[in-house]
Amino acid sequence: MGAETAIKTLGLIAMSEGGKVVMSKRSARPYIEDEMEKQTQDYQANGDERRSMASTSTTYSSQSSLESSPSLHAADPERDVEQLQLSSQKHRTFTNGPRDAFHPPNNDLESGSISAHELDRILPTEGRPSNFGIVVPGVYRSSFPQSEDYSFIEGLKLKTIVTLVQKEFPQGYDKFIERNGIKHCVFDMKGTKKQAIPIATMKSILRLVLDRKNHPLLIHCNHGKHRTGCVVGVVRKLSGWELGNVLSEYKKYAEPKVRDCDVNYITGFEPADISNLFREVTLPxxxxxxxxxxxxxxxxxxxxxxxxxxxxxxxxxxxxxxxx
Ligand SMILES: O=P(O)(O)O[C@H]1[C@@H](OP(=O)(O)O)[C@H](OP(=O)(O)O)[C@@H](OP(=O)(O)OP(=O)(O)O)[C@H](OP(=O)(O)O)[C@H]1OP(=O)(O)O
Structure with missing residues (x-):
């Protein structure tokens, strides 16, 4: 299926916004068990490429231009959109809980391999950043990682970190990211209480999060509640989750600080709001x-x-x- 067809089927429409990027070398110190390694090897197929990457870091603002960072978005949007569709078709009536419903692009879950739930059990419980969660294998969410969390995060063998807040980083964060060759994308955005995530910014975030070449990926804000909750909520809606499940997941991570503005944002979000999400990728x-x-x-x-x-x-x- 062509990218345009896929995008049309999803009801997406195009526009372009974006930002800049940062990459750095990474090392893998996995505590994830061998089986997990095997099951997630598709996500890490780019490992060699990652190891040879130069460290980079990018700050995005709502007004920045996507064209300034084409390499970040030169993945395979066709495939990612198809996977979203697949996930959407298979999980519109999903009842096993929200965590399992956004399948990874390679559909390992369907082939009986590791699920987000299983992965959650495999990962050590010690050393996780607060409010940590698995969106799908290969996509994680959390609060702002602190120095005591770095060891755990290192085990995730991240390729990308998407930071939804611009602030002074905790001690050693930059060095940790550089040491691990992680591509760091920082979005300079306000809290959702002050400003709803602009659609342009959301599109830039989605381009990163939905691009499997950036996986394994961690998305985080300050507390992993509001900004991260809205982004994950939008991803869930795009993948066809029922609104009730989407909001349940949002609330699970945002409690006891659930915000009506976030609930309204997620509820009101329509895939058409981000139509032509990938046109900027194919047009150039x-x-x-x-x-x-x-x-x-x-x-x-x-x-x-x-x-x-x-x-x-x-x-x-x-x-x-x-x-x-
Ligand atoms: O209590 P409030 O409503 O005044 O909110 C406080 C703070 O609560 P606290 O003081 O009890 O810790 C929030 O933290 P939590 O609600 O997550 O605990 C924080 O949200 P946040 O964590 O950054 O949100 P995410 O990182 O999850 O997106 C919010 O920042 P803004 O989102 O930028 O408004 C702060 O507002 P302000 O002081 O005006 O800057």
Whole structure:
């Protein structure tokens, strides 16, 4: 299925916003068991690539431009959107609880491999950041990690951290991120009490979170309640969760500070609000190919015209000489 078809089917529409990016080298000190390693190897298929990455870090603002960081978004949106659809179809009537309903792109869950719930049991309970949770295997959520959480987070072998708040980082956070080769994307945004997450910002966040090339990925804000809750709520809605389940999950993480504004934001969010989520990714490639083709055609035309001119400018005497 083509990207456009998939996007249309999802009812998405396009616009473009975004920000900048940061990457850094990472090491893997997994405490995740061997079985988990096997089951999640698809997520870590880019591990070698990650290890060779230079450390980068990017701050996004609501007004920043996606075009400034095309490499981050050059994944396979087609596949990700298809997976969203698949997840949506399979889980519209899901009843086993919200945590299991956003399936990972490779659908390991369907093949009987590890689920978010199982993964939750496998991961150590000690050292987790507060309000930690597994959105799907390969996508995690939490409060702002503190130094005592770094060991646990290291075991997740993260490729990307999406930080939904701009503030002074805890001690050693930068170094931790750099040491582990993690791509760090920081969104400079206000708390949801002060300002609902702008659609443009939400789109930039979704481009990161839905791009499996960025997985394993951790998304966090200050307390992992409101900003993170809204983002995960939107992801759940996109993947076809029923609103009741979406809000139950939001409340589970936000208690006892559930905000009506967040509930209204999640409730009112429509997939059409972020239509053409990936158009910005595909358009530049098309444009580039068009420019190349046009340039090539121009060169051929010039050569052809030049040759024609030379032929025309040949006098009868010169032509006769050429014939002889
Ligand atoms: O009590 P309040 O309603 O005044 O909210 C306080 C604070 O509560 P506290 O003082 O009891 O800790 C909130 O923390 P919790 O509710 O998560 O515990 C915090 O939300 P937050 O954690 O940043 O939200 P996320 O990281 O989850 O998105 C919020 O920041 P804003 O979201 O930026 O408004 C703060 O507002 P303010 O002081 O005006 O900056």
């Amino acid at each position: 490639f098309r444009t580039r190919n068009f420019v190349r083709a046009t340039f090539f055609a121009f060169i051929i035309t010039v050569i052809w015209l030049f040759s024609g001119t030379k032929l025309i400018s040949t006098t009868p005497r010169q032509a006769k000489a050429l014939e002889e």
